[in-house]
Amino acid sequence: MTRDEGVNSILNPHYIVGFVDGEGCFSITFNKNGTNLPEVRLIFEIELREDDRPILERIQETLGCGRIYRLEYARYKKWRPHVKYKVSNFKDISEKVIPFFKRYPLQAKKLESFNKFCRVAEVIKAKEHLTETGIVRIREIRSRK
């Protein structure tokens, strides 16, 4: 039986939580923007070796958002191609990713970075990330231990 025949592609949510606790990444990034305020982005991503692409497709389908990219770094000879599942659209982060992991909580240390991620999402929702005070607050949330 191949994966296409009879395997349900929707994953058990607890499976996704376990997988993400191991392999997922919740990051808060700042993009420089000339002399203006930096642009704040929340990114949820999982990077795996390319031969594990099908599981990323199933996570994408289960969460109902995000894109999958192929990563190739020709300069590293021994480096096998990787694939990355990435959600960076704020609406998807806010309405799909965050509610999912609030309903099915992370169990390992990754919960800490998820909690910071959620706090920054609140700042963005309130549009405070467009102000200097908001940027300072986000930097503070990000650097907190």
Next chain:
Amino acid sequence: MTRDEGVNSILNPHYIVGFVDGEGCFSITFNKNGTNLPEVRLIFEIELREDDRPILERIQETLGCGRIYRLEYARYKKWRPHVKYKVSNFKDISEKVIPFFKRYPLQAKKLESFNKFCRVAEVIKAKEHLTETGIVRIREIRSRK
């Protein structure tokens, strides 16, 4: 609320499957044994950074077997201590680890190494790993793509 207050330490089995699909390792090892036949061992393990030790303790408790070791490599300066959860006792592998992942199947590429692991467990159960033919068979299972 700290982890000790009110958090159920037993994990949802699907969580463990997701975590192991990302971070677990099923290996078939040969220990040289002088001029005699090599000793075959099946090892299930998960290695994480030390600050993620609590999740290994919960996996250990949920699976009801295995030990946790602290790994420190003083020669790598930048290397933070790791912890390893390891099951190498054949009875535990055969009666706890394998039945668990047969009941809750791995969903990613790791399923392939788990399937080889199970095939070798059958050879060991039949005591064929104590014969030269058995060792050849195990090597063949292990190297199969």
